[in-house]
Amino acid sequence: MNQPNSPSPLPPSGPRMFQKPGASFPERSTRLSSRSRQTLALMSMTLPGVLLLLIFSYLPLSGLIIAFKNYRAADGIFGSAWAGLKNFEFLFASGAAWRITLNTLWLNGLFIITTLVISLTLALLINEVRSRSRALSGFYQTALFFPFFLSYVIISYFTYALLSTDQGLLNSVFKSLGLEPVRWYSEPSRWPLILVLVNLWKNVGFSVVIYLSGMLAIDPEYYEAAALDGASKWQQVRFITLPMLSPLITITVLLAIGRIFFADFGLFYFVTRDTSLLYPTTDVIDTYVFRALRQLGDFGMAGAAGLYQSVIGFALVMFSNWIVKRRDPDRALF
Amino acid sequence: MTAPALELRRNRSTPLPPIHYAIHALLLLVSLLFLFPLLLVISASLSSESSLLERGYSLIPQAFSTEAYQYLLRDPSQLLRAYAVSGLVATVGSATSLLVMALLGYALSRPEFKFRGVVSFVVFFTLLFNGGLVASYILNTRYLGLSDSLLALILPYLVVPFYVLLLRTFFAALPSEIIEAARIDGAGEWRIFFSIVLPLSTPALATVGLFSLLLYWNDYFLGLLYLSDPAKYPLQLLLFNILNNIEFLNKLPTSQVATVVPPTQTVRMAMAVLATGPAAFAFLMLQRYFVRGLTVGSVKG
Numbered sequence: 213m214n215q216p217n218s219p220s221p222l223p224p225s226g227p228r229m230f231q232k233p234g235a236s237f238p239e240r241s242t243r244l245s246s247r248s249r250q251t252l253a254l255m256s257m258t259l260p261g262v263l264l265l266l267i268f269s270y271l272p273l274s275g276l277i278i279a280f281k282n283y284r285a286a287d288g289i290f291g292s293a294w295a296g297l298k299n300f301e302f303l304f305a306s307g308a309a310w311r312i313t314l315n316t317l318w319l320n321g322l323f324i325i326t327t328l329v330i331s332l333t334l335a336l337l338i339n340e341v342r343s344r345s346r347a348l349s350g351f352y353q354t355a356l357f358f359p360f361f362l363s364y365v366i367i368s369y370f371t372y373a374l375l376s377t378d379q380g381l382l383n384s385v386f387k388s389l390g391l392e393p394v395r396w397y398s399e400p401s402r403w404p405l406i407l408v409l410v411n412l413w414k415n416v417g418f419s420v421v422i423y424l425s426g427m428l429a430i431d432p433e434y435y436e437a438a439a440l441d442g443a444s445k446w447q448q449v450r451f452i453t454l455p456m457l458s459p460l461i462t463i464t465v466l467l468a469i470g471r472i473f474f475a476d477f478g479l480f481y482f483v484t485r486d487t488s489l490l491y492p493t494t495d496v497i498d499t500y501v502f503r504a505l506r507q508l509g510d511f512g513m514a515g516a517a518g519l520y521q522s523v524i525g526f527a528l529v530m531f532s533n534w535i536v537k538r539r540d541p542d543r544a545l546f
Numbered sequence: 547m548t549a550p551a552l553e554l555r556r557n558r559s560t561p562l563p564p565i566h567y568a569i570h571a572l573l574l575l576v577s578l579l580f581l582f583p584l585l586l587v588i589s590a591s592l593s594s595e596s597s598l599l600e601r602g603y604s605l606i607p608q609a610f611s612t613e614a615y616q617y618l619l620r621d622p623s624q625l626l627r628a629y630a631v632s633g634l635v636a637t638v639g640s641a642t643s644l645l646v647m648a649l650l651g652y653a654l655s656r657p658e659f660k661f662r663g664v665v666s667f668v669v670f671f672t673l674l675f676n677g678g679l680v681a682s683y684i685l686n687t688r689y690l691g692l693s694d695s696l697l698a699l700i701l702p703y704l705v706v707p708f709y710v711l712l713l714r715t716f717f718a719a720l721p722s723e724i725i726e727a728a729r730i731d732g733a734g735e736w737r738i739f740f741s742i743v744l745p746l747s748t749p750a751l752a753t754v755g756l757f758s759l760l761l762y763w764n765d766y767f768l769g770l771l772y773l774s775d776p777a778k779y780p781l782q783l784l785l786f787n788i789l790n791n792i793e794f795l796n797k798l799p800t801s802q803v804a805t806v807v808p809p810t811q812t813v814r815m816a817m818a819v820l821a822t823g824p825a826a827f828a829f830l831m832l833q834r835y836f837v838r839g840l841t842v843g844s845v846k847g
Contacts, residue, residue: 251660253735254653258665261650264705267690268682269672275681289684334576337569344562348570354833355577358584361829362822363764365782369789369818370583373590379602379811381586413580421837445565477767482786501679506771511680518678526675 276522278515299516308500309520316496319404320472323411328465330412331419332457336449338420339427353424357417364414364478371410371483397485400493407494410483411476419464426460427453459540470532473525477502497521584822591615591816595809614812618820624784625820631696632763632781639700640758644751646704647758651713652739673707683771698772699780703761709754716750717743752835763825781821788817 275289282295303309334356342349359367374381375396383393396402434452443451475496484494486503497517504514582605590603594611601608618625653659654666682702692698720743728738744751766782773779779787 247658250658250735254656254659255661257649257653257735257739258661260646261705261710262665262668264646264701265668265672268702268705269676270668272677272681272685273675275677275684278680278684285688288688289681334573337573341566341569341573344566345570348573352573352577353837354830355580357833357837358826358829359580361760361764361825361833363766363782365766365786365789366818366822367583369785369815370587372789373586373603373815374583376603379598381603381605384602384604413583417580425837482766485790502770505680505683511684515678515680518680522675522678529674 276515276519278511279519281512281515283511283515295512299512300520303513303516303520309517311492312495312497312500312517315493316475316498317472319407319496320468320475322404322408323415324465324468324472326408326412327416327419327468328461331416332423332461334416335420335423335427336453339424339453340445342424353417353421355417356420359414360418362414364476364482367410367414367478368482368485371406372485375406397487398489400490403484403490403493407479407483411479414479422464423457423460426457430456462539463536466532466536470529471525473521473528474498584826587815587818591812591819593812595812598811611812614809614816615820617809617813618816625817627777628779628781628784631778635696635699635780636759636762639703639762640755642700643704643706643709643758644755647706647710647754648713648744648747648751649739650705651710652717652743654710654714655717656735669705669707669710679771686772693772694775694778695772696778699765699768700762702768703758703765706758706761709757713747713750713754716747720746749835749838753838756832756835785817785821788814 278289278292279299280295280297281289281292282298283289283292287293334352338349338352372380377383377393377395377397380396382396386393394402396406430453434456435448438448438452475498477498480494480496480499481502484490486499497520501514501517501521504510504517508514585605586603589605589607590598591614592610592612593604593607594609594613597607597609597611650665650669654662654669656662659665686692686698686702692701724742724746725738728742733741764782765780766786769780769783770786773783776784776787
């Protein structure tokens with residue numbers, strides 16, 4: 213396991229044990245040396261990438277033990293005293309673990325469902341008019357796709373312009389309708405809906421593009437045959453488009469479910485403006501870990517929450533990949 | 547392609563079916579809703595401070611004024627510096643990242659590469675399991691000394707396994723005869739990569755390059771974690787701090803503004819517009835590459 217990992221130059225003969233059985237060539241010295249030169253060249257190509265991964269992805273794995281330590285900066289990760297399961301006890305006893313788990317799962321679940329339904333609907337509508345109105349369809353796609361390219365920092369300016377208590381547009385509209393203005397940034401009960409809408413606004417365009425490209429790949433002869441048989445538009449959607457698209461939809465949704473334990477930090481941190489009044493409905497694992505680390509400086513508990521997320525997240529990815537693999541092995545991640 | 551053929555077959559002069567008008571009306575409405583927040587912020591940035599404070603945000607400036615922009619442009623150094631940091635990080639980062647990932651993806655796409663299985667595992671395992679934020683943070687600040695260094699904004703995003711996967715899939719679909727022919731002519735792997743594979747792969751490289759550029763340009767997270775020196779703040783981090791704390795905005799020497807109250811609300815919005823503008827323009831120019839790249843990816847699987 214370790215030897216092929218290390219990118220050290222191999223002896224010209226090359227160890228035969230890593231070669232696949234069928235791939236061996238007749239033992240001719242010129243052939244061999246050119247093959248090992250090739251292996252060497254390919255190894256050297258992977259070197260920068262593998263090194264970066266070892267440093268920035270694999271080295272931190274050793275730091276996972278911090279979840280079981282009473283971390284003190286002066287002692288470092290390995291010098292700090294062991295704390296057993298104290299960090300976890302604290303995390304779960306405070307009720308925080310329950311809250312952030314529930315928020316993460318329930319909000320991400322809402323995001324997956326709403327994004328699927330809305331983007332599929334919009335893609336079907338655009339697909340319907342696309343062949344007759346190219347320019348307008350292009351405009352729709354651009355308008356829908358545009359927010360995907362903005363960062364949540366910029367988006368938080370937009371939401372602030374809408375939601376600010378004294379100057380926000382929504383409250384102006386409420387006032388002109390004779391309704392009570394709402395203090396949006398201090399009412400947690402409103403936020404699941406707000407977050408769903410902001411998430412839709414930013415991400416739906418991306419899914420629309422994916423689904424539209426899937427629809428473009430459907431052979432138009434199916435529709436022509438169906439139309440000849442007198443099928444209505446709705447029947448064509450129901451019995452041609454959706455079935456043809458179902459592998460793409462399944463994979464997209466399953467991959468999203470695999471990531472359901474990981475929240476979009478920018479959405480939950482910037483759009484809520486990190487308002488503590490809103491934590492009951494908007495605090496997710498990622499924001500909790502960030503705050504524990506950067507604001508409280510509680511490395512042990514942040515580490516415990518992070519390890520909890522990594523482990524459950526890993527299980528969910530494996531699970532959804534297992535389902536993907538059963539349905540469509542080509543689309544499985546591994 | 548079948549789409550143009552289909553269009554030819556249809557008679558263009560027949561009137562649109564009535565249902566199309568309803569669909570267009572709905573889609574137009576949705577599109578305008580999507581553009582609405584952007585217009586709101588632009589309008590606010592062009593309003594006078596007093597009208598914004600009194601009457602709030604509106605779609606059309608109630609009292610047109612460019613005072614916010616004038617205020618910002620009197621001393622644009624803070625904004626320009628943040629632009630320079632973001633630009634530097636995004637260009638250096640995405641160019642380096644593209645090279646590193648393409649090399650990695652190419653090696654992984656060659657079936658005769660002896661260590662393909664092992665290296666693939668090393669790359670893709672990181673998609674599944676990671677050490678989490680805390681360990682990376684301690685490693686980068688304490689052991690690698692990346693605090694307050696621009697390298698902290700670049701290095702962690704250089705290898706994105708998902709993009710390596712995309713590039714690998716694309717390279718693997720190139721006709722192997724061309725590579726074989728070059729090999730028989732005596733070209734080494736590096737030569738083949740640079741003079742044959744890369745020129746044939748511009749669509750994939752463009753898509754991944756753009757995604758990487760976007761990742762760097764829009765990133766706030768690494769800055770939030772590793773930077774404490776405001777002089778090194780990239781654009782997104784500067785904007786975040788200004789929204790939360792207007793004091794963060796460069797103060798002009800008091801003699802200049804003694805009589806003027808700084809138009810803080812509108813200045814915030816003008817700042818957002820100035821930060822979004824170029825990126826939005828680039829998006830309009832480049833979006834078709836995104837769409838094309840995604841289309842290739844999803845059709846090929």
